[in-house]
Amino acid sequence: MPPILQINNVTKTYSSHTALNDVSLTVNDQAVFGLLGPNGAGKTSLIRIINQITGPDKGEILFKGEKLNPKHIEHIGYLPEERGLYKKMPVGEQALYLAQLKGLKKAEAKKRLAYWFEKFEMQGWWKKRVDELSKGMQQKVQFIVTILHEPELLILDEPFSGFDPINAQLIKNEILELRKKGATIIFSTHNMGSVEELCDNIALLNKSQKILDGPVKEIRKTFRTNTYKVMFKGNILGFTNALWTGAEILNKHSDDDVHSVTVKLLNGVTSSQMLQAVLPSCEIISFAEIVPSMNDIFISKVSEGNEALGTKSNYTE
Amino acid sequence: MSKIGLIIGREIKSKLTNKTFIIMTFLTPLIFIGAMCLIFWTSMPEKIEQRLLVIDKTGLFQNTLKGNDFISLTFSNEDIVKAQEEFPASDYTSIMLIEKGSDGNIIPMARILYKKHPGLAFQTYIRQELENIFYEYKLKANNIDPAIITNARQGFSVRMDKVDENGTVNHAEGVQLFSFAMGLIMMLFILMYGMMVFRSVMEEKTNRIVEVIVSSVRPFELMIGKILGIAIVGIIQFATTAIITTTLSVVLSGIFLKDINNLKEKFDDQNAVVNKLGTNAGAALHSTSEFKNNQKMFDTINQLQKINFVKVSIFFVLFFIGGYLFYSSLLAAIGSAVDSESDSQQFMFPVILPLMIGYFLAIKMMISPESNAVVIGSFIPFTSPIVMMARMPQDPPMWQILTSLAILYVSFILTTWLAAKIYRTGILMYGKKTSWREIGKWLFYK
Numbered sequence: 001m002p003p004i005l006q007i008n009n010v011t012k013t014y015s016s017h018t019a020l021n022d023v024s025l026t027v028n029d030q031a032v033f034g035l036l037g038p039n040g041a042g043k044t045s046l047i048r049i050i051n052q053i054t055g056p057d058k059g060e061i062l063f064k065g066e067k068l069n070p071k072h073i074e075h076i077g078y079l080p081e082e083r084g085l086y087k088k089m090p091v092g093e094q095a096l097y098l099a100q101l102k103g104l105k106k107a108e109a110k111k112r113l114a115y116w117f118e119k120f121e122m123q124g125w126w127k128k129r130v131d132e133l134s135k136g137m138q139q140k141v142q143f144i145v146t147i148l149h150e151p152e153l154l155i156l157d158e159p160f161s162g163f164d165p166i167n168a169q170l171i172k173n174e175i176l177e178l179r180k181k182g183a184t185i186i187f188s189t190h191n192m193g194s195v196e197e198l199c200d201n202i203a204l205l206n207k208s209q210k211i212l213d214g215p216v217k218e219i220r221k222t223f224r225t226n227t228y229k230v231m232f233k234g235n236i237l238g239f240t241n242a243l244w245t246g247a248e249i250l251n252k253h254s255d256d257d258v259h260s261v262t263v264k265l266l267n268g269v270t271s272s273q274m275l276q277a278v279l280p281s282c283e284i285i286s287f288a289e290i291v292p293s294m295n296d297i298f299i300s301k302v303s304e305g306n307e308a309l310g311t312k313s314n315y316t317e
Numbered sequence: 318m319s320k321i322g323l324i325i326g327r328e329i330k331s332k333l334t335n336k337t338f339i340i341m342t343f344l345t346p347l348i349f350i351g352a353m354c355l356i357f358w359t360s361m362p363e364k365i366e367q368r369l370l371v372i373d374k375t376g377l378f379q380n381t382l383k384g385n386d387f388i389s390l391t392f393s394n395e396d397i398v399k400a401q402e403e404f405p406a407s408d409y410t411s412i413m414l415i416e417k418g419s420d421g422n423i424i425p426m427a428r429i430l431y432k433k434h435p436g437l438a439f440q441t442y443i444r445q446e447l448e449n450i451f452y453e454y455k456l457k458a459n460n461i462d463p464a465i466i467t468n469a470r471q472g473f474s475v476r477m478d479k480v481d482e483n484g485t486v487n488h489a490e491g492v493q494l495f496s497f498a499m500g501l502i503m504m505l506f507i508l509m510y511g512m513m514v515f516r517s518v519m520e521e522k523t524n525r526i527v528e529v530i531v532s533s534v535r536p537f538e539l540m541i542g543k544i545l546g547i548a549i550v551g552i553i554q555f556a557t558t559a560i561i562t563t564t565l566s567v568v569l570s571g572i573f574l575k576d577i578n579n580l581k582e583k584f585d586d587q588n589a590v591v592n593k594l595g596t597n598a599g600a601a602l603h604s605t606s607e608f609k610n611n612q613k614m615f616d617t618i619n620q621l622q623k624i625n626f627v628k629v630s631i632f633f634v635l636f637f638i639g640g641y642l643f644y645s646s647l648l649a650a651i652g653s654a655v656d657s658e659s660d661s662q663q664f665m666f667p668v669i670l671p672l673m674i675g676y677f678l679a680i681k682m683m684i685s686p687e688s689n690a691v692v693i694g695s696f697i698p699f700t701s702p703i704v705m706m707a708r709m710p711q712d713p714p715m716w717q718i719l720t721s722l723a724i725l726y727v728s729f730i731l732t733t734w735l736a737a738k739i740y741r742t743g744i745l746m747y748g749k750k751t752s753w754r755e756i757g758k759w760l761f762y763k
Contacts, residue, residue: 015758051532053745054762070535078532082747084525089331100323101533145529 002065004029004153004184005050010059012045019045021208022059027153027186027201030179034195034216035188036294037205038302043188044081046205047155050186051078063153074103077151081158081188083142085130092126095145102149109148116144120170136167143171147178154178154185160194172198192295204298206305212297220291223300226265227290228274233257234282242278262290320534321542328517328546333553342554346561354569367435369443370409372400374417381450388439404430411435413443425451479711493683499633500679500707504672507640507702510551514645515661517543518652518744527744536741541733544645548638629709632718639725640702643732644668650736653743654751664753675703682707696721698728735760 005027012020020042027033037043048054050061052073061068063075086094092113099109117123120140130138139162147154156175160168175185175198189195195202196216203213212219227250232239236259240249246269251262265274275287292300332338367388372395373379384390393400397414404412411431418424427447429440453463478486518540521527530539651664678694682704685691694704695713701721705713742759743751 014762048745053528053531053536054741073533076532078529080525080528080532082525082528082745084529086331086521086526087524088335097323097327098529098533101320101530103533142529 001029002062003027004064005186006062006065007046007050008060008062010046010049010056010061012042012049012054013057018208020049020056023205023208023210024059025203025210025213027184029184030182031200032175032179032185032187032198034199034202035186035205036190036192036195036202036298038190041205042208043205044157047078047080047157047186047188050155051076074149075152077102077146077149077154079142079146079154079156079159081161085138085141087131088129090127090129091122091133091141094130095141095148098145099148104149112148113144116148120144135162136164139163139167140170143174147174150183152183154183155188156185157188158190159187160189160191192293192298195294202294204301206302209305211305212301216294219297220294223292223297224289225292227262228265228271229260229262229286229288229290230278231258231260231285231287232278232282233285234259236261238281239278242281243274244277246277247274258285321538321545324534324539324542325546325549328543329550329553332513332547332550338554342557343561346558346565349558350562350565350569365436367411367439368409369429370400370404370407370412371415372397372412373415375415375423377423377454378415378447378450382446385442388442401430405432423451423454481712493686496686496707496710497679497683499629499709500676500682500703503633503637503640503703503706504676504679506551506555506637507644508669508672510547510641511644511648513547513550514544515648515652516658517547518649518740519655519658519661522653522744523656531741531744536744537737540646540649540737540740544642544649544733547645548641551641632709632722633706635722636702636706636725639698639722639729643698643702643725643729644672646729646733646736650739650743650756653740654746654756656747660750664751664756671699672703675700678704679707686711692717696724698725701725738762 003026005025007023007025010020010023011018023042023046035043035046045054049056050068052068052070063072066072085091089097095113096106096109099113100106104112117125122137122140125133125137125141130141133141143159146156154175159171159175163171172194175187179185187199199216201213201215202219204211234257236252236254239259239261243249243263246267247263247265249261249263253260263274265271271287271289275284278284365387369384369388369390371378371382371390371392373382373392374394374397379392382390391409397416400412401414410433411429413427413429415427416424425447427443429443456463456466480486521530527539534542647668651661651668654664655661675694678691678700681688682691686708691704691708694700695708695717702725705718705721709718738760739756742762743756749755
């Protein structure tokens with residue numbers, strides 16, 4: 001079966017700059033896919049193309065193997081970064097309107113809204129006008145409207161910006177719940193913490209180009225730097241001597257006779273060889289590999305890319 | 318297609334449930350009628366009954382000065398000083414004193430003392446009557462027959478009639494004001510509902526709801542839905558206003574029209590008398606200012622009655638729809654390009670300017686109805702709804718009306734197409750001040 005979304009060599013140019021340059025991606029079914037990148041990298045442009053708000057200049061997009069077309073709109077849910085509601089319109093009426101625009105029948109939309117209003121404890125809100133609601137309440141309405149038509153593909157652009165921690169958690173749980181039910185979620189963010197927590201796969205965009213993609217676990221593995229954190233009791237000098245040229249100490253911290261050291265192994269030395277070398281001179285308390293966080297990878301890849309291009313990030317999107 | 322229906326529905330509902338909108342819909346005809354009544358009422362001569370005591374020491378006016386429907390005269394020869402003293406306690410509303418000159422000649426001067434100001438109409442009437450009597454007296458004193466003078470001093474009327482290609486003669490004078498009113502109303506309508514579209518587009522953009530919506534419908538559908546929705550709102554509002562205005566007018570005209578009809582009857586009687594009397598005396602009556610004023614007024618009424626209101630109304634609606642669609646799509650494009658109303662000034666001006674030009678052409682129309690500028694203006698889509706409507710009571714050739722309408726509708730398709738291109742980029746541009754250059758570039762985005 002073809003993947004839910006396949007983006008092939010998409011290029012989008014605006015008169016003054018290129019927003020997307022030959023970008024290809026595959027999003028697999030039932031995954032949480034993180035679309036990452038600094039401001040102006042082209043994330044929103046790509047998302048708008050997937051939502052058919054704009055069209056690509058070159059390349060194609062396949063939705064379940066079929067060329068993207070207007071009938072797919074009903075299978076996609078989109079929560080934009082710039083999101084809002086009609087201020088003077090009653091909540092229920094507004095939710096109904098937006099659901100109908102997504103192709104739901106009125107009666108069905110009403111039924112589903114009743115379910116979600118109850119689930120999110122918003123029963124009393126139906127007749128309230130949006131400008132009577134707090135920001136957090138409005139966000140709940142927006143989220144419900146996005147998922148009400150049970151999209152197979154859910155696109156969330158910075159979904160947690162402006163959410164309070166309680167609502168953010170509520171939304172996170174719902175996202176995982178929806179995936180369990182079969183939905184695929186694309187999720188664009190700068191918040192690397194939530195990426196590690198939620199995403200199975202990611203793609204990193206910078207300067208209109210894809211510079212990295214794959215499963216989060218594997219990416220983190222490939223970015224391993226053979227660095228370990230060792231905590232031990234004993235003489236730090238003995239520890240250092242034992243390592244000799246097999247490793248470099250990046251950073252150390254001592255508390256009485258307990259030392260915590262970050263070492264980077266060199267010259268093909270393995271972790272077992274290192275442990276064997278230092279064991280006679282100290283008592284190991286803990287030993288763990290330092291796997292780079294998505295945040296570290298993001299920063300290193302983006303700045304590497306910028307250096308390669310010899311420019312600083314100067315987009316003003 | 319059903320989605321456009323949803324958008325239209327929402328647009329209509331949001332306007333029709335808006336309190337300000339409802340109040341304005343019902344208040345506007347009331348204000349309109351109120352203003353009309355006020356104008357009508359102030360222009361009517363005052364009908365307060367005046368009892369005037371005339372103390373005429375010359376004796377000239379005793380039998381010649383006549384009162385009218387609301388001025389009753391009493392003549393007296395008592396002492397002027399005494400009469401003046403008794404006046405405050407008397408039954409008279411005013412007292413007129415005409416003294417004889419020391420040499421026995423009549424000085425053309427009268428003095429009126431009043432308790433409450435009797436009004437301009439009263440003053441004018443009395444003055445004219447006195448003047449006429451004095452004029453005849455002077456002529457007679459010099460042995461000149463007043464009839465000769467009257468006969469010699471006749472107004473020369475110039476009547477303008479239009480002859481169309483079939484040779485049908487049409488009297489179209491006196492409708493210029495009506496023409497201008499049509500043009501003005503058209504301009505106000507286009508502007509009012511065009512601005513409604515502008516605000517509605519801008520509201521969706523600043524509310525940040527627009528991106529949610531365009532992920533469900535095409536931007537073009539959203540824009541068209543909005544424009545059509547507001548057009549329907551406009552028609553509903555227009556119909557409501559028209560119904561209220563008509564109802565009120567019928568009720569009120571029951572009160573006012575009676576006066577006009579009385580006047581008309583009187584005028585027709587006079588006309589009959591004129592025709593019977595023949596040249597001399599008839600000319601005398603014809604030349605009185607009252608008769609001339611009435612003639613002008615009834616001429617205008619007759620001309621207005623000759624206008625084919627059904628035709629004018631149909632074309633009004635057609636030109637309104639065309640003009641509204643033309644301008645509202647431009648205004649929608651502007652609304653999408655700006656973040657706030659204050660940013661919109663520089664874009665608004667070039668759109669409002671042609672409307673203003675149309676308005677000035679409608680004014681020019683009153684001075685020279687068939688000048689080239691007016692005819693050209695009635696074909697250019699920026700001004701044609703206003704100028705062609707202003708020409709309508711003059712009965713322009715049908716081919717001109719239809720051509721103008723066709724140009725307007727074709728142009729509307731063009732502006733909508735252009736506007737849609739600006740719109741779909743504009744609605745998603747936040748926080749950047751837009752320039753004309755920028756908008757120009759949007760036209761070429763894919």
